[in-house]
Amino acid sequence: MNQIIEFLARLGSDASLTTQNILDSTLKASRIQESVKSLISNRKVSELKKELQLELDSVCVIFIPAEDENEDESAPEKEEPETIEQKAS
Amino acid sequence: VQGSLTCVGVGMMLGAHLSPLARSHIEQADLVFTGVSDGFVELWLKQLNQDVRSLQSCYGDGKSRNVSYREMVELMLAEVRLGKRVVGAFYGHPGIFAKPPHDAIARAKAEGFEAQMLPGISAEDCLYADLGIDPGKVGCQHFETTQLMLYHRQLDTSAHLVLWQPGLAGDLTMGIRPTGRAERRLLVELLAKDYPLEHECILYEAPTMPLQSARIERLALKALPLAQIDLHTTLVLPPARALKPNTEMRERLKALARKTINNQDNTDNVLPFAPQTTAPKTTATQTTTRRKTT
Secondary structure, three states, X not given: OHHHHHHHHHHOOOHHHHOHHHHHXXXXXXXXXXXXXXHHHOXXXXXXXXXXXXXXXXXXXXXXOOOOOOOHHHOHHHOOOEEEEEEOO | OOOEEEEEEOEOOOOOOOOHHHHHHHHHOOEEEEEOOOHHHHHHHHHHOOOEEEOHHHOOOOOOHHHHHHHHHHHHHHHHHOOOEEEEEEOEOOOOOOHHHHHHHHHHHHOOOEEEXXXXXXXXXXXXXXXXXXXXXXXXXXXXXXHHHXXXXXXXXXXXXXXXXXXXXXXXXXXXXXXXXXHHHHHHHHHOOOOOOOOEEEEXXXXXXXXXXXXXXXXXXXXXXHOOOOOOOEEEEOOOOOOOOOHHHHHHHHHHHHHHHOOOOOOOOOOOOOOOOOOOOOOOEEEEEEOOOO
């Protein structure tokens, strides 16, 4: 598992691996199991997640303030120009 | 030992977007809380630090996201109070459309702990790169979709419009499951007040794995209710009309330029409002106003 994640992270940081034949030759030289090599080479991300038994439906909701949070933050009528404290130079 | 909190952004793509400083904070932390969009990223962070704890468990069906956010803040703060160096690692940028990192940092500071935020590459950054949009060219408005629906906002159709979380359009439960076609029809109805129904929109998803490409799907505004829209999909509406020149301001600026050329300019009076009649006080702090940007 560690080798696979390391390889994927390397994919994200090594520009040469964006070339398919270099990716394949690097994969071939790695000690990653053959079935996973094939998934990486063919860019089968969903299948790769299943193979690694990763949670498929991670919540990736943007963490925004919601309506029921509190009265102060959701009352635009009361909104004043934002003030900032700034030290005099 | 004094506890501390550092919230870092891990960027959108595994292995590609983490800054050296953020990585160093993750590696040196006593423990790392994660709020990431992908199981691969979580596994990767576990290789950088031995004590990585996911905040995913704070979410729940039928549970308000606000409750989840408060729990996340509490989890992080509890460890800071124990004197630990805590890192909150969040996908994208930890301060953009992100409540828990801002709240946790403010709370930590209020309680006398060191706390800071380190930026990351956000979905917005990826969007500009993948769609070839320069927000400086004609401007760009950003809204969270449900907020746009719940409040009266002024849309500038000569600028790009980016709507975040259209998958949760009109969600009043603050939940974590996508809403349906009925809510999206209302969204289309709202947007149709400013845009033609045939206006081309873009559904965008930033790639989170080096093996992936961005999702860039173009469709007419009227087709949105039936489109495949997930939690991480972003909706982009390109400008519907050209910029309209402000002829009055242009003339005034030209006149100003002529004055400058003729050395008639009063350089002490460069602000577009009346100068103060009394000299400003020279104090240690000064309150200024700043216009909010969208």
